Amino acid sequence: MDLSCFSTTYPEARDKFLHAATARGATLGHWPHPLKGPGGEALSCDTAWLGPEDAAGVLVVISATHGVEGLAGSGPQVDFLREPTSAQLPPHTAVLLVHAINPHGFAWLRRVTEENVDLNRNWVDFTQPLPANPGYAQLHEHYVPRHIDAQSVAAAEAAIEAYRQQHGLHAERVARSTGQYTHPTGIFYGGSGPTWARRTSEAILARHLAKAKTIAIVDMHTGLGPFGYGEPICNHAPGSDRVNRAKLWWGESVTEPLLGTSSSQEKFGLTEFGYERCLAHADIAFVALEFGTYQPPRGGRVLQADHWLWNHGDPTGAEAVPIRNALRDHFYPPFADWQEMVLWRSRQVFAQGVRGVGG
Ligand SMILES: [Zn+2]
Numbered sequence: 001m002d003l004s005c006f007s008t009t010y011p012e013a014r015d016k017f018l019h020a021a022t023a024r025g026a027t028l029g030h031w032p033h034p035l036k037g038p039g040g041e042a043l044s045c046d047t048a049w050l051g052p053e054d055a056a057g058v059l060v061v062i063s064a065t066h067g068v069e070g071l072a073g074s075g076p077q078v079d080f081l082r083e084p085t086s087a088q089l090p091p092h093t094a095v096l097l098v099h100a101i102n103p104h105g106f107a108w109l110r111r112v113t114e115e116n117v118d119l120n121r122n123w124v125d126f127t128q129p130l131p132a133n134p135g136y137a138q139l140h141e142h143y144v145p146r147h148i149d150a151q152s153v154a155a156a157e158a159a160i161e162a163y164r165q166q167h168g169l170h171a172e173r174v175a176r177s178t179g180q181y182t183h184p185t186g187i188f189y190g191g192s193g194p195t196w197a198r199r200t201s202e203a204i205l206a207r208h209l210a211k212a213k214t215i216a217i218v219d220m221h222t223g224l225g226p227f228g229y230g231e232p233i234c235n236h237a238p239g240s241d242r243v244n245r246a247k248l249w250w251g252e253s254v255t256e257p258l259l260g261t262s263s264s265q266e267k268f269g270l271t272e273f274g275y276e277r278c279l280a281h282a283d284i285a286f287v288a289l290e291f292g293t294y295q296p297p298r299g300g301r302v303l304q305a306d307h308w309l310w311n312h313g314d315p316t317g318a319e320a321v322p323i324r325n326a327l328r329d330h331f332y333p334p335f336a337d338w339q340e341m342v343l344w345r346s347r348q349v350f351a352q353g354v355r356g357v358g359g
Contacts, residue, residue: 001340005082006075008328010100010107011041013074017099020081021048026097029207031200035114037107038316045101045200048077049208050086051094057214057357061350062098065119065197065219065271067105067112071332072291073220074099075339076346085351090358095350096208102197108315109324110306111331112189119197120219120288121179121190121267123274130190131268133182135175139163140183143176143300148308156304157297170265176300179268185311187303190269198274205278215279216249216353217286219271220346222331223299225263225292228341231255232287232349233262235272242276246285249356250349254287264290285356289349291342293333302330 005020007013021028026048033043051058063077064070077097080086089095100106104114113119124130136143142156164172179190194202209215218232225231232250236242238258247254255262272286293299305323313319 001343002079003075003336003339003343005078005343006339007071010037010043010070010103011039013070013078013106014044014046014100016078017046017048017074017081017097020078021097024048024050024081024086026050026081029204031204033103033196035104041107043103043107045103045197045204046099047204047208048081048097048099049094051089052092053094054211055092055094056212057093057359058096058209058212058216059094059350059353059357060096060098060209060215060217062101062217062219064100064102064106066221066223066331067102067107068109068327068331069111069220069222070100070102070106071328072222072342076220076343076350079343079347080350083347089354093354093358095354098201098204101201109328110310111303111327113195113197115191115195116184116189116310117191117195118179118188119195120271121188121269122195122198123271124181124190124269126193130181131179133175133178133180135163135167135171136178136180136186136188137182139172139175140186143187144185144304144307144311146312148305153301153304173265178266185307187307201271201274202278205275209279209282212282214357214359215282215284216357217272217275217284218349218353219286219288221288221290223293224290227292227294227333228338229292230342230345230349231263231290231292233257233264233290234285234287235267235270236276236286241283242285245283245356246287249285250287250352263292264288289346291345293330298330302327
């Protein structure tokens with residue numbers, strides 16, 4: 001399997017994507033970001049459209065919703081452009097690749113956007129009262145401790161473990177990762193308004209998908225579940241046409257957090273809820289394709305260090321390097337077998353999506 005589609009930095013990934021899209025004859029779109037990357041490089045979300053402009057069926061593949069996870073998501077997008085299948089789409093069918101929807105997080109190797117927002121908790125209706133997460137408020141100072149020396153981290157973990165003993169494992173997972181709208185420096189923060197990445201997503205959907213009738217969306221993620229396994233997670237309402245469509249297209253491996261069948265659990269402000277609203281005119285099915293990496297508590301520790309760095313440290317200094325590299329290796333394990341599993345499964349899920357929307 002040719003793994004040269006993968007990259008280890010944002011500029012390398014962007015370059016490969018733009019080259020492969022140009023060579024395939026795709027229509028490119030550029031959505032420049034106002035800030036710069038760690039090497040002073042320009043940041044941009046880029047799109048590639050393949051197929052007729054007025055296609056009735058469209059497969060959308062998104063990378064870097066969680067910035068650093070873009071290293072895993074970008075590779076299969078580049079591979080798709082390089083492989084001959086992308087030149088042989090069914091009639092009336094198109095593919096829209098959205099590369100680096102959160103380019104700041106991708107370039108700086110963070111999960112969050114430049115606003116410290118988890119884009120995948122940002123799609124709430126900000127004109128309404130925001131969801132409450134009292135468990136998070138209770139644990140915030142331990143999830144994001146002021147100091148990250150061994151003693152402080154051990155004390156924070158002890159406090160989190162005490163919460164688990166008192167309230168149960170599930171309650172602690174809900175507190176940690178369901179999303180919170182009260183602590184702007186914390187983890188899994190949903191924001192106080194639509195982020196640049198959300199507004200850019202909305203503009204891309206309006207430009208490209210206003211007329212499509214059937215739309216499959218695959219949002220590439222890493223970090224949950226067994227090492228290398230790609231789980232299509234579906235958060236549409238259980239029993240709805242959208243869930244049935246997802247199962248028709250992607251089969252029995254589709255899981256539903258709302259039914260407890262997934263490595264994920266119920267969450268606030270997910271991207272699919274925004275897509276449901278923006279694409280209400282179409283028959284859609286949205287899955288997060290989630291590739292497992294390592295088991296807890298490793299993920300909590302790398303996020304703890306990352307938030308300490310951006311809240312109290314110097315993200316451009318020498319201390320940033322090991323923290324950034326640990327985050328990268330957690331969400332993008334540097335092993336060929338892991339990349340092969342990601343690539344093989346992605347090819348399968350993309351092909352199923354194309355078949356689904358191509359009728
Ligand atoms: Zn993710």
